[in-house]
Amino acid sequence: MSASLFPSAQTIDLAPQPTVESASRPAAFTAVTVQLPGSRDDLLTNVPVPTGVLSFLSEGEGLVGWGTYASFTASGPDAAAHIAAWWADLSADLIVSDDVGVPGSGPIVFISLGFDDTDTSVALVPQTVLGSRDGRRFRTTIGPATMAAPPAQLVPVTAPGRxxxxxxxxxxxxxxxxxxxxxxxxxxxxxxxxxxxxxxxxxxxxxxxERYVLSRLSQAYPTCWTFAVAGLVGATPxxxxxxxxxxxxxxxxxxxxxxxxxxxxxxxxxxxxxxxxxxxxxxxxxxxxxxxxxxxxxxxxxxxxxxxxxxxxxxxxxxxxxxxxxxxxxxxxxxxxxxxxxxxxxxxxxxxxxxxxxxxxxxxxxxxxxxxxxxxxxxxxxxxxxxxxxxxxxxxxxxxxxxxxxxxxxxxxxxxxxxxxxxxxxxxxxxxxxxxx
CATH class of the missing domain: 3.60.120.10 (Anthranilate synthase)
Incomplete structure (x- = not known):
C-alpha cells in the first residue's frame, strides 16, 4: 500500500477493516541525513512554518520537523498495525544515506494514535527533520534523488492575541x-x-x-516531552x-x-x-x-x-x-x-x-x-x-x-x-x- 508522494502527499484513510490496493511509487526517493555544525540554539527556533509543526523534545534534545513527504490515517482496533505496515512499505523504498547514526537520524515517522477505536490515528513523514542527540546536531531531508527540496522561507512567529x-x-x-x-x-x-x-x-x-505555544511549553516544562503532531500540541511528563x-x-x-x-x-x-x-x-x-x-x-x-x-x-x-x-x-x-x-x-x-x-x-x-x-x-x-x-x-x-x-x-x-x-x-x-x- 502506498501514498502519492512529494511534492503533494496524499492522505490515506482506513476503516477498521480496510481493503487496500497497491499503487505505483517512484523508486528513486532518498532520505539524506547530514551532521550540522554544533549549536545550542532551540530547535523550535529553526522551524520555518507556523502550522503543521512536528516535535518531540525534552531538555533541548529531540526532533522537530515540517513539510509532508507522506501521511496516513487509520481508525479501528488495528490502527497501529495498519500504520506499521504502511511505514514498513514506505521506508523500504527509500534510499537512505545516514552518516550520523544516532536515535532519530535517518527517515522517521511521527505518530499520534487515537484514544478509542473510533478515534482517528495519524502518521506523518516530514520532508525535513532537525535533530539534536548526544551533542550532535543533524538534518534529514526526503525527496526525489534528482531534485533537492526547495529551502523553506521562515515565517515570523506571531502571538495569538487576546x-x-x-x-x-x-x-x-x-x-x-x-x-x-x-x-x-x-x-x-x-x-x-x-x-x-x-x-x-x-x-x-x-x-x-504552533511554534509560539510549543516554545513556551518547552521553556516552562523543560523535563517534559514537548510534542506536536497534526495540530495536537502539548508538554507531557x-x-x-x-x-x-x-x-x-x-x-x-x-x-x-x-x-x-x-x-x-x-x-x-x-x-x-x-x-x-x-x-x-x-x-x-x-x-x-x-x-x-x-x-x-x-x-x-x-x-x-x-x-x-x-x-x-x-x-x-x-x-x-x-x-x-x-x-x-x-x-x-x-x-x-x-x-x-x-x-x-x-x-x-x-x-x-x-x-x-x-x-x-x-x-x-x-x-x-x-x-x-x-x-x-x-x-x-x-x-x-x-x-x-x-x-x-x-x-x-x-x-x-x-x-x-x-x-x-x-x-x-x-x-x-x-x-x-x-x-x-x-x-x-x-x-x-x-x-x-
Whole structure:
C-alpha cells in the first residue's frame, strides 16, 4: 500500500477493516541525513512554518520537523498495525544515506494514535527533520534523488492575541457529575479505577502559531516531552515506551498533588504527603501493574522498582515509577517495535483505568465527547522499530484560532469530585499559560 508522494502527499484513510490496493511509487526517493555544525540554539527556533509543526523534545534534545513527504490515517482496533505496515512499505523504498547514526537520524515517522477505536490515528513523514542527540546536531531531508527540496522561507512567529474561554462538550459542572457517577460505580464494585476527562475551548484573536505555544511549553516544562503532531500540541511528563536497540523503558505517572508555587519547602511538603497517601499509592500501583504486565511478557529481565518516587513539576507533583527491560534478540521484529509495544500498553491504567475494558466502557458512557488523540500514544519511530512514545497529556488540539484543551484525573472510591475538578483545571494551566504568553 502506498501514498502519492512529494511534492503533494496524499492522505490515506482506513476503516477498521480496510481493503487496500497497491499503487505505483517512484523508486528513486532518498532520505539524506547530514551532521550540522554544533549549536545550542532551540530547535523550535529553526522551524520555518507556523502550522503543521512536528516535535518531540525534552531538555533541548529531540526532533522537530515540517513539510509532508507522506501521511496516513487509520481508525479501528488495528490502527497501529495498519500504520506499521504502511511505514514498513514506505521506508523500504527509500534510499537512505545516514552518516550520523544516532536515535532519530535517518527517515522517521511521527505518530499520534487515537484514544478509542473510533478515534482517528495519524502518521506523518516530514520532508525535513532537525535533530539534536548526544551533542550532535543533524538534518534529514526526503525527496526525489534528482531534485533537492526547495529551502523553506521562515515565517515570523506571531502571538495569538487576546484569548477568551468557553465550555466545550464537558463543562466543569458536567465533569463533577461524571466523577460522582464514576465514584458510585467504583463503590458498587464494578471496577477499581477510572480516568475521566473534560475539555475547555480557547478562542484566540489570531490564528494560533504552533511554534509560539510549543516554545513556551518547552521553556516552562523543560523535563517534559514537548510534542506536536497534526495540530495536537502539548508538554507531557509521561513516557509510555522508549525503545533503543533492544532496551525498553517506561515512565509511569499516577497520583497527583499540587502546591501554591510558594517554594521548595512547600513542594517538599506536597511530595511527602503524596508519598504517604494511600489513595494515590493505590492509584499508582494499578498503573504500574498495567504496564509491567505487558512489558513483562516481552522482557525477561524487567526491572520494576518496589515503590514510586515523587516527580515535581512546575505546578504539580506526581508519583513516578521508571520501568526498564531488555528484549531478547530472537524476538526482535514488528511485534516488539516501539509502536507495537506502545499500542499494546494503551490505555494504561494511568489514563484509562482498571480493569481496562470495564474502564473504557465507563469512559464512553460518562464522557459525552470524543477524546480524539488526547491521552493516547504520541511520538516517533524509525525504520528499525526504535522510537519514543509519550502519552499525550497537558495538551490541546489547535485548529485556526480555536484551541481545545483536555485534562483528566484518576478516580478512585475515595475521590472527592470537587478536588478532582480542581486538579483537572490545574492540568490545563500549561497550555493556558503558553497561549497567554
Amino acid at each position: 484569548i477568551s474561554y468557553s465550555d466545550a462538550a464537558v463543562s466543569v459542572s458536567d465533569y463533577i457529575e461524571a466523577v460522582t457517577a464514576g465514584i458510585s460505580r467504583i463503590r458498587a464494585g464494578e471496577l477499581k479505577k477510572v480516568v475521566l476527562a473534560h475539555d475547555l475551548v480557547a478562542t484566540a484573536e489570531n490564528v494560533v502559531d 509521561e513516557m509510555l515506551l522508549r525503545r533503543r536497540g533492544l532496551r525498553i523503558s517506561s515512565r509511569v505517572l499516577a497520583g497527583t498533588a499540587w502546591s501554591d508555587r510558594a517554594g521548595a519547602h512547600t513542594a517538599g511538603t506536597v511530595a511527602t504527603g503524596l508519598l504517604a497517601s494511600s489513595k494515590d499509592l493505590a492509584e499508582h500501583a494499578y498503573a504500574v501493574d498495567s504496564v509491567a504486565s505487558v512489558l513483562g511478557a516481552v522482557s525477561a529481565d524487567l526491572q520494576v522498582p518496589g515503590a514510586p518516587r515523587a516527580l515535581p513539576l512546575a505546578n504539580l507533583t506526581h508519583l513516578a515509577t521508571d520501568i526498564t527491560g531488555t528484549l531478547p534478540a530472537e524476538s526482535d521484529g514488528p511485534s516488539t517495535s516501539a509502536l507495537a509495544l506502545a499500542a499494546a500498553l494503551h490505555p494504561s491504567a494511568a489514563v484509562g483505568g482498571f480493569p481496562k475494558d470495564v474502564a473504557r466502557g465507563l469512559i464512553r458512557e460518562l464522557e459525552p465527547m470524543e477524546r480524539g488523540r488526547y491521552a493516547a500514544p504520541v511520538g516517533w519511530m524509525n525504520a528499525a522499530g526504535e522510537g519514543e512514545f509519550a502519552i499525550a497529556l497537558r495538551c490541546a488540539e489547535i485548529s485556526g484560532n480555536t484551541v481545545r484543551m483536555m485534562a483528566g484525573c484518576g478516580i478512585m472510591a475515595d475521590s472527592d469530585p470537587e478536588k478532582e475538578a480542581r486538579e483537572a483545571q490545574i492540568k490545563m494551566i500549561p497550555v493556558r499559560d503558553a497561549l497567554e504568553g
